[in-house]
Amino acid sequence: MPAAAAPSPPPGCPAHAGGAGSGTIGLRSLFGPEADADPMALYEKLRAEHGPVAPVLLPGDVQAWLVLGHRENLEVARTPSLFSRDSRHWHAMREGRIGPDHPLAPLTMWQPLCVFVDGTEHRRLRQALTDSLSRFESRGIRRYVIRFTHQLIDGFQDAGQADLVKQFADQLPLRVITQLFGMEEEYGPKLVEAAKDMIQGTETAVESNNFITETLQRLVERKRAFPGHDVGSKLIEHPARLTDDEVREHLRLTLVAANEPTVNLISNTLRMLLTDRRFRATLAGGHTTLPDALEQVLWDEPPQTTTIGRWATGDTQLAGQQIKAGDMLVLGLAAGNVDPAVRPNLSVPLHGNRSHLAFNAGPHECPGRDLGRAIADTGIDTLLSRLPDLRLAIPEADLRRDNALMSRRLVSLPTTFTPPRRVGRRSTGEPGSSARQPLPLPEAEPLPEAPSRETGVVPQRVSTPRLDRDSRWAAMKHRLRIRR
Incomplete structure (x- = not known):
């Protein structure tokens, strides 16, 4: 709650706006060797040293607050009047210390985008985006x-092995x-690399953003000259009358928000399936559904570890820390998901509980969350149907991750499997020429709404309907032969 007269912050606190120098001494960095080696361990050190909110350094020795607590993350995300998404509140931005060539500029420079505004303007832009995405059922x-x-499977199935991250x-x-955007597929690879680079705060992030x-x-x-049935055309046609800049920036938001996190969600789920005996046993045995399993992954290994940023609109207090007007706050999504206050025992499965922070919360909750879930759910389902005896090709200890400012990315996932016996040449991407046919998919239902999180406490289980004995998972119970 706002403090009537906040005391002067201690030395080294992000409330001192002096930038790099004496004010940064003793602060832990969210980049560099310690963060790259094990970001989760770093979060726990910060929690032990400072509690639910900790002072940290970002690239360029930019000072910020990292929010580690589950309840505190929800408080910041749900209170835009105190913690705004408008980076023009940031003292570092106002004072000219974050120029266009700064590695954080692509993530923090104000743009005509729903994630950088609040209130009425946010609702106008956000509604245009969600309406346009909803046109694609x-x-x-x-x-x-x-x-x-x-x-994709057709391209590697005959080899009997594949890197399920890269391939x-x-x-x-x-x-x-790119299909939803109405773009040629040739744009895909370059956009993938640029989107990855941009969110990592690297020296080339600005070039990738450009x-x-x-x-x-x-x-x-x-699309303005030749509209079609695609997201860009729907944004242009929307009654909100978006400018070309606004349309472009919301396409960029969708690209970044739906791509890299979904890549990580798919990779993390497949890794857990191939390495966690209990996880795959409950799935193969029909004790849980794939959508519920995805929610467990979103708790344990969220696609993004942090989100930059929120900016204090005035002097306030959060978890005992004095936050000054213009300070930046970084939401610690991964740290909040393992907060002992809501998960005292991390080994207890959560069975479809959706109160995790993986997609953020509040009015700025990730607009691509349902699209990401649909891609991951259906893609993994189809992969396991085609290749039910997937096995990890290397020891689990040899799997590596690239740890960046906002994410932990599995570098590779080498697997082996029995190549399906070919009975004819396939001329399209549809199934039909291998002896092992994919399991039939049920009719796709609208994704359920996330439960209310008003209390900030992990609620009771949110159940998704169980599929009957003729469903894909009942069939997989008899066919999935992943090595135990």
Whole structure:
């Protein structure tokens, strides 16, 4: 709650706006060797040293507050009047210390985008985006996912081995998204690399951001001249009357929000399936559904570890820390998901509980969450149907991750499997020429709404309907032969 007269903050606190120098001494960095080695261990050190909110350094020795507590993350996310998404509140931005060439600029420079505004303007822009995405109903999106999944599997199935990060998870989301955008598939690989680079705060982040912006600007110009059934055209047609800049920036938001997190969600789920005996046993045995299993992954290994940023609109207090007007706050999504206050025993499965922080919360909750779930759910389902005896090809200890400012990315996932016996040449991406046929998919239903999280406490289980004995998971109970 706002403090009437906040005391002067201690030395080294992010409330001192002096930038790099004496004020940064003793602060732990969210980048560099310690963060790269084990970010989760770093979060726990910060929690032990400072409690639910800790002072940290970002690239360029930018000072910020990292929110580690589950309840505190919800408080910040749900109170835009105190913690705004408008980066123009940031003292570092106002004082000119974050220029266009700063590595954090692509993530923090104000743009005509729903994630950088609050109130009425946020509702106008956010409604245009959600309405345009909703024009593509779940069943149609899943058809795209199934088609592209079969095409990807066709490319490696005869080898009996595949890296499911590079050859599958990395490729699938962008193929679906470029289809929804009405773009040629050739744009996919370069956009993937640029989107990854941009969110990592690297020295080339600005260049990557410029490439994405220029590519999408050309797309908007083409769609305004030749509209079609795609997200860009729907944004242009929306009653909110978005400008070309607003259309372009919301396409960029969708690209970033739906691609890299979905890649990580697919990779993390497949890794857990191949390495966690209990996880795959409950899934293969029909004790849980794949959508419920995805929610467990979103708790334990959220696709994004942090989200930058929120900015204090005035002097306030959070978990005992004095926050000054213009301070930046970083939401610690991964740290909040393992907060002992809500998960005292991390080994207890959560069975479809959706009160995790993986997609953020409040009015700025990730707009691509349902699209990401649909891509991951359907893609993994189709993959396991085609290749039910997937096995990890290397020891689990040899799997590596790239740890970046906002995410932990599995580098590779080498697997082996029995190549399906071919009975004829397939001319399309659809199934039909291998002896092992994919399991039939049920009719796609609208994704259930997330439960209310007003209390900030992990609620009771949110159940998804169990599929009957003729469903894909009942069939997989008899067919899935993943090595135990």
